Amino acid sequence: MQEQIQAIRGMGDVLPPDSALWQHVEATIRSVLLDYGYQEIRVPIVERTELFKRSIGEVTDIVEKEMYSFDDRNGMSITLRPEATAGIVRACMEHGLLRNQRQKFWSTGPMFRYEKPQKGRYRQFHQFDVEALGFTGPDIDAELIIMLARIWRLLRIEHLSLQINTLGTTESRVQYRADLMAYFREHFAQLDEDSRRRLERNPLRILDSKNPDLQGLITAAPRLTQYLDAESEAHFDGLRALLDDAGVPYVVNPRLVRGLDYYGRTVFEWVTDRLGTQGAVCAGGRYDGLVEHLGGEPTPAVGFAIGLERLVELYALAGLGAPSRVPDVYVVAVGEGATRCAFRIAESLRDGAAALRVETNCGGGGFKAQMKRADRSGATVAVLLGEDEVSSGTAVVKPLRTELEQTTVPMAGLADAIAVHLRSRP
RNA sequence: GUGGGCGUAGCUCAGCUGGUAGAGCACUGGAUUGUGAUUCCAGUGGUCGUGGGUUCAAGCCCCAUCGCCCACCCCA
Structure with missing residues (x-):
């Protein structure tokens, strides 16, 4: 008898009746995005490896050990996209969509990351991705967040809380990063193994540590807010005012940072405590430097990604089911x-x-x-x-x-x- | 990548200190010959994830491997 061929580790099937839940969640999101004036953009699942290396950052976990990269028949290194932003920005540049223009796009599809699977974390997973390019002010940041709040409301999803933060400009963050590194170096002896590893590559993440022994050290560390330039501060104030007006509750979490290098200024995350340890259902922020970094004209940009597996799971927990479609x-x-x-x-x-x-x-x-x-x-x-x-x-x-x-x-x-x-x- | 748990019919699971497998649901058929969701009866269906090993004998023990789950890490 032949060996049964199984699905690849971490890559699941969606079967009925769950597929109906997916349909409903996806349709709801799509409808809201279209109502807000966002247009769909479809980009390939595979891109040149170089694109992700340059956009996500060489020294990130994603690029260093999580990418599905292959050589094609011509020996070119290509990669199954680990996230959507890079490909969308590439497409915008390639087709001249950013020349003196503003764009509001959404996209959806599978992403691939070679990680150890666990609840809410899969090797093939799906995201809804939204990118707004060419907008500078905090109004668009606020719109994205308010739009998300509407999606949750329509899906009647609860137990999601919003955290926001500002990372300031790249310049101010570079200074802060240097000072933070110096501070933790002084207290190197107190750091645990994880934090020591983070020290050189991404010291901001130490602030995120869950280790109770480090909390005192972290509290006494330099704060990013002290380094904020006036413009970033005003930007963040503007965002908060709009969120307050809209009645969208949030928590300012000064420790909220991002794993991807290209973020600056606004960062935000919707988290839940109902899905175990992988609680980030939606995360996003500003990446004003990315387009230029990829060789284009300086272009402000902000976006987010919704983790569909996590959102659908959260929706399923609410037990609301999906609108049933039965024959007459x-x-x-x-x-x-x-x-x-x-x-x-x-x-x-x-x-x-x-x-x-x-x-x-x-x-x-x-x-x-x-x-x-x-x-x-x-x-x-x-x-x-x-x-x-x-x-x-x-x-x-x-x-x-x-x-x-x-x-x-x-x-x-x-x-x-x-x-x-x-x-x-x- | 590091640690822990698990893997028995399509699904949910039972199987005592090792003696070659069971239930419920589902499915098929029947309860007077053309009619459902209740009830009753019967039946189909498993080389116990896979491959080795120990043993007279393994679903139960050992090793490996694949997969799932959970935590760390990371992140959507």
């Missing part, structure tokens, strides 16, 4: 003549003014078996066709959700007879 009619047909008749009837009911949702029995079976299927389909009424009906040109209409009696009607009156039952649907 299930056509039961026993015998070859009846089957042919059933197909004609089904199509004409679908074509009719009422545009009925019709499921036709396929796969044969007697009346009993077909009635069972009709019931399980969730249909409101069953239309029954057998030898007798075919020869007399009639059909039986049987309500499945009410106690009303079934009726036998001539073919021409079928749609009307069905309509009666659909109106009295519970």
Whole structure:
């Protein structure tokens, strides 16, 4: 016997009934984004490895050990995208979409990161990504966050809290970073193993440490706010004012930093405590330096990514289900003549003014078996066709959700007879 | 990458200190010959993740491997 081929580690399937949950979550998000004037952009799942190295940063975990990189047949190194921003920015530059223009884009699809899978963390995962390019002021930052709050509200998702912070400009952060590094070097002996490792590569992350032994040291560390330039401070104040006006609650978390190098000024994160340790459902921020860094004109930009697996899981926990889509009619047909008749009837009911949702029995079976299927389909009424009906040109209409009696009607009156039952649907 | 737990029918699981597998749900059929969701009866379905090893004998023990789960790390 042949070995069963399994899915690749960390790459899951979405099956019914979960797929209905995904559909609902995705449709809700898409609809809000379109309403706010964001347009869809579709970019390849594979890009040149160089793009991600340059945009995400050479010394990040993502680039160093999490990318799915391959050589293609010409020996060019290509990579399954670990995130969406790089590809979208590349596309914008390539097609001249940023020349004196502003763009509001959204995109969605799978991302790939070679990590050890656990709850809320997969090797193939899905994001909804939004990028606003060419906007400088805090208004667009606020719009993104307010828009997200609306999405959560429409999905009736609770237990999500918003944290925001500002990282200031690149210049101010460079200074802060240097001073912070110096501070932790002075207290090197007190640092744990993780923090020592972070010290050289990303000292800001030490501030994020969960180790209780370090909290005193962290509290006494230099604060980014002390380094903020006036402009960044004003930008952040502007954002907060707009969020306050909109009634979107938030917590300013001075320790909130980002794993990707290109962020500056606004950063934000929606987190939950309901999904275990991988609690970041949506994260984003400003990356004013990225376009220039990739060789384009200096272009302000801000965006976010929603982790769909995590969001769907959170939605599932709320137990709200998905809007169900059941047929109006299930056509039961026993015998070859009846089957042919059933197909004609089904199509004409679908074509009719009422545009009925019709499921036709396929796969044969007697009346009993077909009635069972009709019931399980969730249909409101069953239309029954057998030898007798075919020869007399009639059909039986049987309500499945009410106690009303079934009726036998001539073919021409079928749609009307069905309509009666659909109106009295519970 | 580091640690811990788990892997028995499609699904949820039971299987005592090792003696070659069971339940519920689902599915199929039946309870007077053309009719569902209740009830009753019967049936299909598993080389116990995979590969080795120990043993007279392994689902239960050992090793390896694949996968899942949880935490660290990181992040969506």
